[in-house]
Amino acid sequence: xxxxxxxxxxxxxxxxxxxxxxxxxxxxxxxxxxxxxxxxxxxxxxxxxxxxxxxxxxxxxxxxxxxxxxxxxxxxxxxxxxxxxxxxxxxxxxxxxxxxxxxxxxxxxxxxxxxxxxxxxxxxxxxxxxxxxxxxxxxxxxxxxxxxxxxxxxxxxxxxxxxxxxxxxxxxxxxxxxxxxxxxxxxxxxxxxxxxxxxxxxxxxxxxxxxxxxxxxxxxxxxxxxxxxxxxxxxxxxxxxxxxxxxxxxxxxxxxxxxxxxxxxxxxxxxxxxxxxxxxxxxxxxxxxxxxxxxxxxxxxxxxxxxxxxxxxxxxxxxxxxxxxxxxxxxxxxxxxxxxxxxxxxxxxxxxxxxxxxxxxxxxxxxxxxxxxxxxxxxxxxxxxxxxxxxxxxxxxxxxxxxxxxxxxxxxxxxxxxxxxxxxxxxxxxxxxxxxxxxxxxxxxxxxxxxxxxxxxxxxxxxxxxxxxxxxxxxxxxxxxxxxxxxxxxxxxxxxxxxxxxxxxxxxxxxxxxxxxxxxxxxxxxxxxxxxxxxxxxxxxxxxxxx
Amino acid sequence: xxxxxxxxxxxxxxxxxxxxxxxxxxxxxxxxxxxxxxxxxxxxxxxxxxxxxxxxxxxxxxxxxxxxxxxxxxxxxxxxxxxxxxxxxxxxxxxxxxxxxxxxxxxxxxxxxxxxxxxxxxxxxxxxxxxxxxxxxxxxxxxxxxxxxxxxxxxxxxxxxxxxxxxxxxxxxxxxxxxxxxxxxxxxxxxxxxxxxxxxxxxxxxxxxxxxxxxxxxxxxxxxxxxxxxxxxxxxxxxxxxxxxxxxxxxxxxxxxxxxxxxxxxxxxxxxx
Numbered sequence: 001x002x003x004x005x006x007x008x009x010x011x012x013x014x015x016x017x018x019x020x021x022x023x024x025x026x027x028x029x030x031x032x033x034x035x036x037x038x039x040x041x042x043x044x045x046x047x048x049x050x051x052x053x054x055x056x057x058x059x060x061x062x063x064x065x066x067x068x069x070x071x072x073x074x075x076x077x078x079x080x081x082x083x084x085x086x087x088x089x090x091x092x093x094x095x096x097x098x099x100x101x102x103x104x105x106x107x108x109x110x111x112x113x114x115x116x117x118x119x120x121x122x123x124x125x126x127x128x129x130x131x132x133x134x135x136x137x138x139x140x141x142x143x144x145x146x147x148x149x150x151x152x153x154x155x156x157x158x159x160x161x162x163x164x165x166x167x168x169x170x171x172x173x174x175x176x177x178x179x180x181x182x183x184x185x186x187x188x189x190x191x192x193x194x195x196x197x198x199x200x201x202x203x204x205x206x207x208x209x210x211x212x213x214x215x216x217x218x219x220x221x222x223x224x225x226x227x228x229x230x231x232x233x234x235x236x237x238x239x240x241x242x243x244x245x246x247x248x249x250x251x252x253x254x255x256x257x258x259x260x261x262x263x264x265x266x267x268x269x270x271x272x273x274x275x276x277x278x279x280x281x282x283x284x285x286x287x288x289x290x291x292x293x294x295x296x297x298x299x300x301x302x303x304x305x306x307x308x309x310x311x312x313x314x315x316x317x318x319x320x321x322x323x324x325x326x327x328x329x330x331x332x333x334x335x336x337x338x339x340x341x342x343x344x345x346x347x348x349x350x351x352x353x354x355x356x357x358x359x360x361x362x363x364x365x366x367x368x369x370x371x372x373x374x375x376x377x378x379x380x381x382x383x384x385x386x387x388x389x390x391x392x393x394x395x396x397x398x399x400x401x402x403x404x405x406x407x408x409x410x411x412x413x414x415x416x417x418x419x420x421x422x423x424x425x426x427x428x429x430x431x432x433x434x435x436x437x438x439x440x441x442x443x444x445x446x447x448x449x450x451x452x453x454x455x456x457x458x459x460x461x462x463x464x465x466x467x468x469x470x471x472x473x474x475x476x477x478x479x480x481x482x483x484x485x486x487x488x489x490x491x492x493x494x495x496x497x498x499x500x501x502x503x504x505x506x507x508x509x510x511x512x513x514x515x516x517x518x519x520x521x522x523x524x525x526x527x528x529x530x531x532x533x534x535x536x537x538x539x540x541x542x543x544x545x546x547x
Numbered sequence: 548x549x550x551x552x553x554x555x556x557x558x559x560x561x562x563x564x565x566x567x568x569x570x571x572x573x574x575x576x577x578x579x580x581x582x583x584x585x586x587x588x589x590x591x592x593x594x595x596x597x598x599x600x601x602x603x604x605x606x607x608x609x610x611x612x613x614x615x616x617x618x619x620x621x622x623x624x625x626x627x628x629x630x631x632x633x634x635x636x637x638x639x640x641x642x643x644x645x646x647x648x649x650x651x652x653x654x655x656x657x658x659x660x661x662x663x664x665x666x667x668x669x670x671x672x673x674x675x676x677x678x679x680x681x682x683x684x685x686x687x688x689x690x691x692x693x694x695x696x697x698x699x700x701x702x703x704x705x706x707x708x709x710x711x712x713x714x715x716x717x718x719x720x721x722x723x724x725x726x727x728x729x730x731x732x733x734x735x736x737x738x739x740x741x742x743x744x745x746x747x748x749x750x751x752x753x754x755x756x757x758x759x760x761x762x763x764x765x766x767x768x769x770x771x772x773x774x775x776x777x778x779x780x781x782x783x784x785x786x787x788x789x790x791x792x793x794x795x796x797x798x799x800x801x802x803x804x805x806x807x808x809x810x811x812x813x814x815x816x817x818x819x820x
Contacts, residue, residue, distance in 0.1 A: 023664075023667075024665065027661065027664045027665060031650070031661055034652070034653065034657075035650065035652060038652045108646070108648045109648075110614055111614070111644045111646050111648035112648050112649060112650065114612070114613065114614040115612035115613060115614050115637060115640070115642045115644075116637060116662070116665050116666070117633075117634040117635075117637040117638045117665065117666065118634070118637075118665060119633075119634060288616065291614065291615055291616050479697075
C-alpha cells in the first residue's frame, strides 16, 4: 500500500543527495550571521528579535576610534600603528573572546545540528568565519578615523594605509585562531569534567591578557618615550601590537628592514600558525568537544558543588545575613547560576574582568602623585563592578522559569532581588574589591590605599541596589537578547562612578588633613541614609507584569 | 562506477536490517548508561523503545544518530556505520529529539528551509514539501512565515521539529517522545502517518513513556532497564511470555515497581493537613 498523493509520506520520493561541502558552509555561515545579529532567543513580545545591529555597533566603535585617533596624532608611524593595534586588540578581540565561547559551544545546538549531515570542521569553519568577519568589521570601524588621519593628515602615505589594513586583518585572524586554539587544547587536556568551569575562567583570563597585552608597550616605556618610539627591541617584543605596528612602519619606510625582521616574522607567522592549528589540525576535535558538552555535567562534581553551596548558604553568618527565607533561596538560585552555569559564567566573568583590571593597568605606568591619583580612581571605579553582573544575572535562556516566581504568593519582589544582589556581592564584588585593593597596595606600598579601600568596600552594597531603582528586578527573568536602554545604562554607570569617585575623593582629602575616621563615619552614615531611601523607592515599585 | 556502488549499497541496505546496533555501550566514568546493547530493526517496522527514566533510551538514540560517541560498539543505518561514515548515515535518518530544540530566533519557515538546505533540498523543492506538512499538521502558513519559533506553543514547535525530521525523506526515523505537546487530533494524525511510513518501507524507532500508544502502534517492542535490554519482541509475544495482561503491567513487572496504588494512597495521606 502506498501513501496517498499529497500526504507528507508521499511528498518526498527522492532520497536526499549529498550537499557539496562549500554549500553546507555557506548555509551555516548565513545561519550564524542571522543568529549573531538577531540573537538566539525570541523576545517575549513575539516580535522579530533584533540586537543593536552591526551598523550601530560599528558606529559606536568608529566614534570611539575618533577620540582614540586624535589622542594619538602626535606620534610617529611605529607608535601610532602600535597604539591602533593595541586598541584593536583590546576592543575587537575582547568581543571575539566573549563571542567565541558563546558561539562555539552551544549545548542546545547539538540537538539541532549534530544529527544532520554536517562535519564538525564545517561547523567550526562557518562559526569562525562569521566571528572573524564580525571582529574585522569592528576593527575597521575602530581604526577608520585613525587610518584616514594618519594617511592624509599626518602624511604617513598610502603604503601605511594598505599595510595597516593587512596587519589589522592578520591581528584579527590571529586573535580568533589563537582563542580557538586555546579552547581546543583545553578540550583535549582537561576533558568533560572540568570543561564547563574552564571555559568561563579561560574567557576571563583571555580578556585580562588582551587588556594587558594591548597596554604593555606604553606602560613599559612611559607616554613620552613611547610617542617617539623608533625601534623594536628586547622586552617590547613581548607585546603583540608592536609586531603589527612594526610591519606598518616598515612598509611605509619608517623602520629599517633589519629592525622589522623579527616583529614581521611574528606578526605574519604566529597568526598563520594559529590559523593552521585552529582550522586544520585541531578542527576535528571540535566535534568531540560538542559531543562532550552534550553529555552533560559530571554527576559527582555537581553533587559536591551542590553540597558546598548548601553548606555556605546554611552557615551561621549567612543565615543571619539572609534571614528572609525567600531572600536565602534567591541567593542560592543566583549563586548556583554564578558558580555552576556555564552560560552565566561565560557572560559574567569576562565582563567584570576588564572593569577590575583596566584601572589597575593605568596605575602600573604611573609614578608618584600620579600613581596615588590613579589608585584612588581604581578604588572609586569599583562602584561600577556590581552593575554589570546584576544586569547579566537578570538575563538567562531559562527566563520562562520566572513564571514560577510570579505565580508564588509573595507580597513583593524585593527579597528575590536582595538574594540575587547578595550573591553577586559575595561571589564577585567583594572578591574583586579585595583583589584590587591588595594589588594597589602591592603597586603603591601606600597604607592609605588600604584604609580608603576598606571604607569604600563597605559602601559597595549601595551600588548593587541601583539596578532595582528603575523597575522591578527578578533574577534570570529576561531573555538574553532583551534590549537594554543603552543611554540609561551609560548614564547610570557614569553617575555611579561619579558618586563612587566623590566618596573616595572626600575620604582622600580628609585623610590628608588627618580627619579620616570622622570622614569615614560620615560617608557610612550618608550611605546608610541613601540605602534607606533606595529601599523605600524599591517598595513603591509593584510586581512586574507577566508578558 | 560510483552509481553502481551506491546501488549495491542501497540493495544491501534493503536486505540487511535498516537499523543495526551491535554491543553499543556508553559509560560516564564508572557509571554505565547503556550496556552492550544489540538490536536489529528490519525495514517497515515501527519499533517501540521503552524503559523508565534513566534507562538509557535517549542515550541510545543519541549514539545511533551520531550525537554521542559510544564507549564501545557500533550502530549502522542501512549498513552505513555511523562511526565510519557519519554523514552518510545521517543522510539516511531523521531524528526528533525529546527536547524539541530549535533556533528560537528564526521563523518556522526559515528554520525548515535551513534544515532542507542541509540535506541538499533547494528552496523551490522544499517549499511544496513544507506546505504539505503544514496542511497535514494544520499549521498556519502566516504564523510559520512571520512568528519566531520561540513564541510557538509547545505543540506547534513539536510539529515543526517533526517536519524537520521527515522533510528529507529519511529511511530510518528515530522519535524520542514525539507526541509530547501535540493535541489529540494531531497525535492521532501523526500515529496514522507513522503507520503509512512503515508500510512504505521506512523503519521507525519510537521511544516513549506512553505505553498504550506504543502497544497500539508498534510492531515490535524493547524494554530497557538500567542500560540493558530486558525484553524484545512483538507486544503479543511479550505479553504471552510474561503472563501479563497489558504492556503497562509487563512494564511495571520488569522495572521493579509494584503496589503503585497503595504507595500513591500512602503518599497522598502525607500531604493532608
